[in-house]
Amino acid sequence: MAMSSSATLVLETRDLTVSYRPYGLPPVQALRKVNVKIALGEILGLVGESGAGKTTLAKAIMGVIPQPGAVEFGQILFNGTDLVRQPEHKLNQLRGRAISIIVANPRGELNPLLSIGEQLTNLARFHLQASVRQARQLALDMLRAVKIPDPARRFRAYPHELSGGMAQRVVIAAGLICAPQLVISDDATSGLDVTVQVQILDLLKKLARERQTSMLYITRDAGVAANFCDRIAILYKGEIVEEAPTAAFFAGPAHPYSNLLLAAFSHHSALRKRWSREVEPLAKDEIGGSACLFADRCLLRQGRCFHEHPQLRELAPGRFVRCHFPVERPSS
Amino acid sequence: MVILRYIGSRLLFLVPQIVGIVLVGFILIKAVPGDPATLMLGPMASTDSIARLRTDLGLDQPLPVQFLIYLQKLAHGDFGTSWQTTQPVLSDLRTRFPATLELVTYGMLLALLIGIPLGVLSAVRKRGAIGKIGGMYGLVAGALPDFWLALVLVFVFYSELHWLASPIGRIDISVIPPDTITGFYTIDSLLTGNWDALGSSVQHLLLPVVTLGLINAGPILKMTQSTMDRMLQADFSQYERLCGLPPQLIMRHAFRNALPSIITIVSVLYGFLIGGAVLVEIVFSWGGAGQYAVQGVLNSDFNPVLGFVIFSALFSLVVYFLVDLAYLAIDPRIRH
Numbered sequence: 001m002a003m004s005s006s007a008t009l010v011l012e013t014r015d016l017t018v019s020y021r022p023y024g025l026p027p028v029q030a031l032r033k034v035n036v037k038i039a040l041g042e043i044l045g046l047v048g049e050s051g052a053g054k055t056t057l058a059k060a061i062m063g064v065i066p067q068p069g070a071v072e073f074g075q076i077l078f079n080g081t082d083l084v085r086q087p088e089h090k091l092n093q094l095r096g097r098a099i100s101i102i103v104a105n106p107r108g109e110l111n112p113l114l115s116i117g118e119q120l121t122n123l124a125r126f127h128l129q130a131s132v133r134q135a136r137q138l139a140l141d142m143l144r145a146v147k148i149p150d151p152a153r154r155f156r157a158y159p160h161e162l163s164g165g166m167a168q169r170v171v172i173a174a175g176l177i178c179a180p181q182l183v184i185s186d187d188a189t190s191g192l193d194v195t196v197q198v199q200i201l202d203l204l205k206k207l208a209r210e211r212q213t214s215m216l217y218i219t220r221d222a223g224v225a226a227n228f229c230d231r232i233a234i235l236y237k238g239e240i241v242e243e244a245p246t247a248a249f250f251a252g253p254a255h256p257y258s259n260l261l262l263a264a265f266s267h268h269s270a271l272r273k274r275w276s277r278e279v280e281p282l283a284k285d286e287i288g289g290s291a292c293l294f295a296d297r298c299l300l301r302q303g304r305c306f307h308e309h310p311q312l313r314e315l316a317p318g319r320f321v322r323c324h325f326p327v328e329r330p331s332s
Numbered sequence: 333m334v335i336l337r338y339i340g341s342r343l344l345f346l347v348p349q350i351v352g353i354v355l356v357g358f359i360l361i362k363a364v365p366g367d368p369a370t371l372m373l374g375p376m377a378s379t380d381s382i383a384r385l386r387t388d389l390g391l392d393q394p395l396p397v398q399f400l401i402y403l404q405k406l407a408h409g410d411f412g413t414s415w416q417t418t419q420p421v422l423s424d425l426r427t428r429f430p431a432t433l434e435l436v437t438y439g440m441l442l443a444l445l446i447g448i449p450l451g452v453l454s455a456v457r458k459r460g461a462i463g464k465i466g467g468m469y470g471l472v473a474g475a476l477p478d479f480w481l482a483l484v485l486v487f488v489f490y491s492e493l494h495w496l497a498s499p500i501g502r503i504d505i506s507v508i509p510p511d512t513i514t515g516f517y518t519i520d521s522l523l524t525g526n527w528d529a530l531g532s533s534v535q536h537l538l539l540p541v542v543t544l545g546l547i548n549a550g551p552i553l554k555m556t557q558s559t560m561d562r563m564l565q566a567d568f569s570q571y572e573r574l575c576g577l578p579p580q581l582i583m584r585h586a587f588r589n590a591l592p593s594i595i596t597i598v599s600v601l602y603g604f605l606i607g608g609a610v611l612v613e614i615v616f617s618w619g620g621a622g623q624y625a626v627q628g629v630l631n632s633d634f635n636p637v638l639g640f641v642i643f644s645a646l647f648s649l650v651v652y653f654l655v656d657l658a659y660l661a662i663d664p665r666i667r668h
Binding site: 062091092093095096097100103105110111112113115122123126127158160174 | 567568570571572573574575576577578581585588589662663664665
C-alpha cells in the first residue's frame with residue numbers, strides 16, 4: 001500500500017520541532033523540522049537508535065511532551081486539524097479514541113488493582129459512551145480478537161496474573177477497542193521473546209488491515225520493520241535522514257546511516273565489517289554549526305559535509321534522502 | 333475460603349502474641365525501681381509490716397513465679413487490683429479505656445477528614461496554593477506539641493470566649509452520665525435518649541478532639557500527599573492519561589493505589605494514640621486509660637500498668653488485623 005499523493009492523509013507533521021529546555025542548561029532539540037505523512041490504512045515504520053527522538057515524536061502526537069519540553073515550531077495535522085493548537089480537553093477526547101498508543105512494558109503500564117476487563121471497559125464506557133453491557137461485550141470481543149485464550153476468564157484476571165505476552169495483547173486490545181484511526185506503537189514488542197513478538201506483530205498487522213487503521217510503528221529493529229511496514233523513515237538525532245517504500249529501502253538504503261543500521265543487523269559479516277569500521281574522530285573545530293549531523297560518524301564524508309547541512313531531497317519518486325553523497329548501489 | 337484460612341491463622345497467633353507482650357511488659361515494670369509495699373504503707377511503717385505485706389502481695393517470690401501467678405490469674409480474667417483506686421483493674425479499665433478510645437477515635441476521624449482531602453488535593457495541585465498550604469500544614473502540625481495546642485484552645489474558647497463548659501472530665505459534674513453500653517458517652521447517651529448527657533459530653537469532647545485531630549492530620553496529610561504524588565507519576569497513571577481517561581477517574585485509581593500506605597499510617601497512629609494522647613488527657617483531666625497507666629508507673633502500681641499494656645496491645649492487634657483485611661480487599665495481588 002504505497003502512498004500516492006491522492007491518498008487521504010490521516011497524520012501529517014509539518015516542520016515539527018520539539019525542544020527540551022532544562023533549567024540552567026542549554027536547550028536540546030529532540031525533533032528538527034520533522035515531516036512525516038501517514039495515509040489511511042498505511043503503516044509507517046520509524047526506525048532509529050535510542051535518543052533519536054522516536055518517543056518524543058510519539059509523545060508530541062499524543063500531546064504529552066513532558067516538562068521541560070515543548071513543541072517549538074511546526075504543526076501536527078490529524079485529519080487536517082492541528083493538534084498543537086488544540087486545548088487539553090479536546091486532546092483528551094482524541095487520546096485513546098481516535099489516536100491510541102501501544103506501549104512497551106505493558107505489565108508496568110496496567111493498573112495493578114483493576115481487572116483487565118475493568119480497564120478495557122473503562123475505555124469503551126468513557127470514549128464510546130457504551131453501556132456497561134455493551135462495554136463488556138466489546139472488551140470480550142477485543143480480547144478474543146487479540147487471541148487471548150479463554151477471554152471470559154482473563155476478563156476477570158489482574159495484570160500480575162498475566163505473562164508478558166498476554167499483557168502485551170491486553171495493551172493491544174486497549175489500543176484498538178475504540179477503533180482508532182491512528183495507532184502508535186512505541187517499541188511495543190521489544191521486550192518479548194522473538195517467537196511471541198512475531199505472533200503479536202502478525203496479529204497487529206492483521207487487525208490494522210481489517211480496520212483500515214493507520215499506524216506509526218516505532219522501533220529500533222530495522223529487521224522487524226522490514227516485514228511489517230509499508231514505508232520506512234529513518235530518524236537520526238531528531239532528523240529524518242531517509243524515507244522510502246519498504247521494498248525499495250531494503251533493496252538499497254541510500255543514506256550512510258541507513259546502511260550502518262542495516263549492516264548492524266546483517267548476517268553478512270563482510271557487510272557488517274565494512275559499515276561498522278571505526279571513523280577517525282574529529283576535532284571540535286572541524287565541525288561547523290551547519291554540518292551534517294551524521295558527519296562525525298560517517299564513512300563517506302567529504303569536505304562539503306562539514307559546512308553544508310544537507311536537505312531532504314527526492315532521489316526517485318517516493319524516495320527521500322538527506323545526504324550530499326548518497327550510496328548509489330546497494331552493497332552486496 | 334482464602335480469607336477464612338487467613339483469619340484463622342491470624343487468630344491462632346493472637347494468644348502467643350499477647351503472652352509475649354505481657355512478658356515484656358512484666359519484665360520492664362519490675363525493672364523499674366520502687367516497692368509498692370513501702371509506698372502503700374507510707375514512711376512510718378515498720379519493716380515487719382512491710383515484709384508481711386510483701387509476702388501477702390507475693391512480691392517475695394522469684395520473678396518467674398510471680399509471672400506465672402500473674403498469667404494464671406489473667407487466664408481467669410483477674411487483672412489484679414490497683415492499690416491506688418483499691419478497685420479491680422478490670423473494672424477501672426472498663427470505664428477508662430472507653431474514655432480514651434472515644435477521645436482518640438473522634439480525634440482520628442477528624443484527622444482523617446482534614447489530612448486525606450488536603451493531602452490528595454495538594455498532590456494533584458502540587459504547584460498551586462493548595463499544594464503550598466498542604467506542605468506548610470504538615471510542617472506546622474509536626475512541630476507543635478499537642479498539649480500546648482490544647483492549652484491554647486482552652487485559653488481561647490473557655491477562658492476568653494466562654495463558648496464551652498469548663499474543660500474538666502468527660503461530662504459536667506451536674507449531668508448524670510448515660511448508662512454504660514459501649515462506654516462511649518456520646519453513643520450511650522444517643523442510645524438511651526439522654527440528650528443532656530449527649531450535649532454535655534459533645535461539649536467536653538470538642539477541644540481535646542480538635543487538638544488530636546489537628547495535630548495528627550499532619551502525618552496523615554504528609555503520607556497521603558507523597559504516596560498520591562508517586563501514584564500519579566506512576567506508569568499506570570501515565571498510561572491512563574495516554575488512553576484519554578478523564579482526570580477524575582485517573583485520580584480515583586491513583587488514590588486506590590495509595591490507600592494501603594495511608595491505612596498503614598492511620599493504623600499506627602491510632603494504636604499509638606491510646607497511650608500517646610496522655611498529655612492531652614492530663615490537660616483536660618480526662619480520666620482515661622493513658623492517665624491511669626502513667627499514675628500506675630509513678631506509684632509502682634504494677635497491675636494497672638500491665639492491664640493497660642494488655643488492653644492497648646489487644647486493641648492494636650485488632651486494628652492491625654482489620655488493616656490486613658482492608659489490604660486484602662484493596663489489593664488483588666495479596667489475595668493469591
